[in-house]
Amino acid sequence: MSDSPDPPAPLLHLEVQQVSVVYSNGHHALRDATFALSGGTICALVGVNGSGKSTLFKSIMGFLRPSAGQVRINGQPVAAALKQHLVAYVPQAEEVDWQFPVSVWDVVMMGRYGAMNFLRIPRAADKAAVEDSLRRVSMWDFRDRQIGELSGGQKKRVFLARALAQGGRIILLDEPFTGVDVKTEEAIIDLLRELRTAGCIMLVSTHNLGSVPEFCDQVVLLNRTVLASGPTADVFTEQNLTTAFGGVLRQFHFEHSTIQEHDGRTVRLLTDDERPLVFGKDGHLEYKDREGREDLVRQREEQGG
Amino acid sequence: MPDFLTPFHYDYMLRAIWVSALVGGVCGFLSSFITLKGWSLMGDALSHAVVPGVALAHLLKLPFALGAFVAGLLASGAMALIKAKSRIREDASIGIVFTSFFALGLLLISLNPAGVDRKTIIFGNLLGIPDKEVWQLVIISAVTLLVVGLKWRDLMLFCFDPNQARTIGLRTGLLHLTLLTLLSATAVAALQTVGAILVVAMLITPGATAYLLTDRFGVMLWLSAGLGIVTSVTGAYASYFFNGATGGCIVTLQTLIFLGAFLFAPKHGLLSARRRARANAEATAAS
Numbered sequence: 001m002s003d004s005p006d007p008p009a010p011l012l013h014l015e016v017q018q019v020s021v022v023y024s025n026g027h028h029a030l031r032d033a034t035f036a037l038s039g040g041t042i043c044a045l046v047g048v049n050g051s052g053k054s055t056l057f058k059s060i061m062g063f064l065r066p067s068a069g070q071v072r073i074n075g076q077p078v079a080a081a082l083k084q085h086l087v088a089y090v091p092q093a094e095e096v097d098w099q100f101p102v103s104v105w106d107v108v109m110m111g112r113y114g115a116m117n118f119l120r121i122p123r124a125a126d127k128a129a130v131e132d133s134l135r136r137v138s139m140w141d142f143r144d145r146q147i148g149e150l151s152g153g154q155k156k157r158v159f160l161a162r163a164l165a166q167g168g169r170i171i172l173l174d175e176p177f178t179g180v181d182v183k184t185e186e187a188i189i190d191l192l193r194e195l196r197t198a199g200c201i202m203l204v205s206t207h208n209l210g211s212v213p214e215f216c217d218q219v220v221l222l223n224r225t226v227l228a229s230g231p232t233a234d235v236f237t238e239q240n241l242t243t244a245f246g247g248v249l250r251q252f253h254f255e256h257s258t259i260q261e262h263d264g265r266t267v268r269l270l271t272d273d274e275r276p277l278v279f280g281k282d283g284h285l286e287y288k289d290r291e292g293r294e295d296l297v298r299q300r301e302e303q304g305g
Numbered sequence: 306m307p308d309f310l311t312p313f314h315y316d317y318m319l320r321a322i323w324v325s326a327l328v329g330g331v332c333g334f335l336s337s338f339i340t341l342k343g344w345s346l347m348g349d350a351l352s353h354a355v356v357p358g359v360a361l362a363h364l365l366k367l368p369f370a371l372g373a374f375v376a377g378l379l380a381s382g383a384m385a386l387i388k389a390k391s392r393i394r395e396d397a398s399i400g401i402v403f404t405s406f407f408a409l410g411l412l413l414i415s416l417n418p419a420g421v422d423r424k425t426i427i428f429g430n431l432l433g434i435p436d437k438e439v440w441q442l443v444i445i446s447a448v449t450l451l452v453v454g455l456k457w458r459d460l461m462l463f464c465f466d467p468n469q470a471r472t473i474g475l476r477t478g479l480l481h482l483t484l485l486t487l488l489s490a491t492a493v494a495a496l497q498t499v500g501a502i503l504v505v506a507m508l509i510t511p512g513a514t515a516y517l518l519t520d521r522f523g524v525m526l527w528l529s530a531g532l533g534i535v536t537s538v539t540g541a542y543a544s545y546f547f548n549g550a551t552g553g554c555i556v557t558l559q560t561l562i563f564l565g566a567f568l569f570a571p572k573h574g575l576l577s578a579r580r581r582a583r584a585n586a587e588a589t590a591a592s
Contacts, residue, residue, distance in 0.1 A: 024389070061472050082474050089472050100341060100465050101520045110462050114473030120458040146520040166473060 012039030012169050014060070014201050016226075018069035021055050028224070029055040032069070035220050035229035037203070039169065040196035044212045044232075045205040047222035047244055053205045056222065057172050060203070061087055073170065081170070085114040088168025090159045092175050098148040104158050105143040108133055111166035133164035137191065153184030160188065171195065173204045177211070189215045212236060312545040321431045321544075324439060325537040325555065328494045329507065331446045333533020334453055335491050336512030337526050338484060342464040345509045346396060347381070350403035352492040352504035354380030356410030356426055359496070363421040364413070370441040370493055377489030380406050407501075429500030431541060431551040442497060445490045452487060460484060461522050498537070499552030507533065510559040517563075517570040532562060 014037045021030040030052040037043055045053050058064040059071050062078035073081035081087055088111070111133075112126040122130075134140040137157035142150065147158060156176055163171050177185050192202050192215065203220075206212065212219060212232065219235040221227040221244045228235045228244075312318040339348050358376025362369045380402050387398035414423050422430070434442075453460065462470045463480040471477050488508070495504040515528035540555030547554055568575050 061468070063468070063471060082472060085473050087472050089468060091466070091468065095468070097341075097465065101516065101522045101525050102461075102465060103521065106522070110466070110469060111473070113458065113462060113470075113475065119455060162469070 012199060012201055013037070013072075013074050014170055014203075015072045016056070016060070016069075017072065019056075019059055019066045019071060020068040021052075021059060021064055022067045030059070030066075031225045033222075033226045034069075035226050037201050037218065039199040039201045041218050042192050042196050042202045042204065042216045043218040043220060044216040044236075045203055045220050045222060046209065046212065046236075046241075048246070051223045051244075052225075053222055054174070057089070057174065057203075057205065060170070060172060061089060085166055086169045088163035088166045088171045090156070090163050090171065090173045090176060093152065093155060093179055095174075096147075096155075096159075098155070100147070102147060103143065104134070104139060104145050104147060104150070105130065107147055107158055108161045108165050111162035111164070114166065129165045129167070130161075133161040136164060137161045138187070151181075152179035153181050156180055156184065156188065160191065169199070170201045170203070173202060175205060175207065177206060177208045185211070209241070312542055317432055318542075318545055320439070321434070321551065322538055322541045324434065324442060325431055325498050325541040325551070326534050327446045328442060328491075328498045329511075329533035329535075329537025329555065330530050331449050331533070332491050332495050332507040333511035333530040334526065335449065335487055336508050336510070336533070337515060337522070337529045338453075338460055338464055338512075339488065339508055340512035340516060341522075342484070344484075344488065345505070346399055347384075348488055348492065348508040349505035350384070350399045351377050351380060351489050352496060352501055352508070353403045353410075354406035355489065355493055355496065356407055356501055357413055358410075359426060359493070360410050360413035360417070360421055364417055368441055369438065370445060370490070373493035373496070374486075374489055376406065377492065378486070381485050381489070425500075426496065427500050427502055429496065429498050429503070429552045431498045432544070434497055438497060442494050445494045449487050449491055452483065456480075456483070457526065499555055503552045503556045506556040506559060507537075510556070510563050511536070514559070514563045514566045517566040517573045520572070532559070536562065 016033055016035050019030055019033045020028070022028050033052070033056065045056065047053055055064065059066055060078065062071075062082055071078050073086060078087075108130045109122060109126065112122065112129060113120050116122065116126060131140065134143055137160055139154060139157050139161060142154060142158075147155065150158065156179075160173075160176075176188055180188070189211075192204075195202060196217075204216065213236055216232055218230060219232050220229040221235060221240055223244050228240050312322075339345060355373035355377045358372035358374065359369045360372075361376075362372025365372075383402045384395075384398050387393055387402065388395050391398075393401075410426070411423070414421060414426070424430070425433075459470070459475055459480060460483070462475065463477055463484070467477050470480065491508065492504050495507045499507060511529040511532040512525070514532055515525045518528060519525050536558040537555050540558050541551055543558075544551040544554045566574065569577075571577060
């Protein structure tokens with residue numbers, strides 16, 4: 001019930017063709033970037049800070065005019081796609097003024113402005129779209145809250161609802177999982193999967209490497225240009241990631257000595273973007289060469305309580 | 306005849322009161338956008354930067370609003386240019402441009418002392434405002450009210466999230482220019498009533514006060530306009546008893562109301578924030 005009766009969603013194409021962006025201070029932010037996506041897909045955009053992720057986003061949203069190359073959406077230039085409200089953007093939390101006197105409902109309604117008349121007075125269809133979007137992200141009960149009173153995860157869902165209300169078919173998400181609890185992360189991923197089934201293209205910029213293989217079917221690796229793009233299994237390899245991140249990526253090697261027969265060859269790894277915490281069957285993998293000294297490990301465990 | 310009705314017996318006082326109500330309302334209306342967009346300093350700068358335009362308009366026998374308007378746009382253009390093309394920060398570029406313009410204005414006035422009274426520009430002269438200038442104020446106010454009344458939602462989105470405004474196809478460049486133009490125009494209008502130095506109060510204080518009192522933009526808009534009208538009318542009336550210091554009366558009143566809101570606002574006031582903090586501390590202690 002969100003939009004006028006959905007036409008059998010035409011296949012969606014996003015093409016970034018040899019895009020180069022040079023800023024006015026001479027900084028070459030992006031050079032010869034090329035990739036293509038077709039809906040529905042969830043594509044991760046991965047790279048270090050300063051690798052050109054936000055520059056790429058800005059080019060797709062038409063904020064920047066590439067000094068060479070072009071972005072085409074369904075074969076048309078970006079400006080034409082914007083007129084049809086095809087591109088929606090879910091901003092990073094830091095970009096938003098959370099003290100602005102607007103409610104959750106107001107923010108989601110802003111997604112409808114493009115479709116409204118000159119005075120932007122909401123019609124029944126607009127209100128229905130806003131309600132529907134809020135219910136889909138389970139934020140309907142919070143509709144009258146001022147946006148600053150929400151938790152990190154709720155804030156994210158409000159802006160996701162705005163993208164839904166807008167009816168965007170190409171959705172750009174900038175770091176959607178920072179400051180978000182695990183439950184919300186799962187809820188967001190479920191929603192993205194639904195949208196993929198509906199034929200949308202989602203481009204997700206993220207530092208959360210661990211979750212990429214879980215929900216992204218494609219990956220674009222970026223470092224001032226597109227290093228690799230394509231299906232996750234082909235692109236998201238150790239070799240490619242090492243190239244993309246250089247020395248920046250934290251590494252943790254599981255050698256023969258760390259993972260022992262004793263653990264049944266299974267480990268759990270917890271990370272907080274810092275040194276990951278790795279667990280074997282009997283707790284923290286702290287002792288090397290525990291084989292043959294299981295008693296000692298157990299003893300320490302008991303002492304630790 | 307009680308004393309407090311005497312101001313209403315003079316035509317010039319009646320006119321001063323309704324003119325200041327109009328200007329105060331329009332400035333209040335606009336102040337919601339200015340404070341939320343973070344353009345307070347810009348408002349201050351523009352109100353000073355229009356002075357050479359006013360002086361030149363007097364010299365050339367043109368409507369003062371036209372001269373002020375051109376000067377305002379030139380100044381904001383110069384600020385944008387310096388910010389874009391040099392490494393100087395925005396606040397410094399605003400400082401450089403508006404003081405240059407203001408200095409030029411003072412120079413022009415002293416070269417042509419007969420044209421315009423320096424005191425009028427700096428302190429305003431609501432009580433002695435000539436008819437043709439009243440008409441200019443009415444036109445400025447009508448246009449501003451019309452534009453804001455029709456497009457306030459677009460302007461709100463532009464202040465809140467210019468990126469979203471662009472992605473759904475709003476012309477943000479045009480919205481930016483519109484807001485800047487309205488700001489220049491109302492700065493000129495307020496110049497007449499309270500003078501160049503106090504203009505910025507008219508353009509900020511009502512919005513800032515309303516911001517403390519509500520979490521809804523629509524409410525904030527009406528509240529700030531209402532505050533602008535009430536303080537301006539009361540200030541103009543009171544100035545009869547204070548030797549004509551209209552600007553001083555209006556702005557002092559606005560400040561008093563702001564202080565009240567700062568302390569006692571139901572949600573964002575100092576006292577209620579303290580009360581909340583104490584309640585939280587007790588709740589933590591109890592649990």
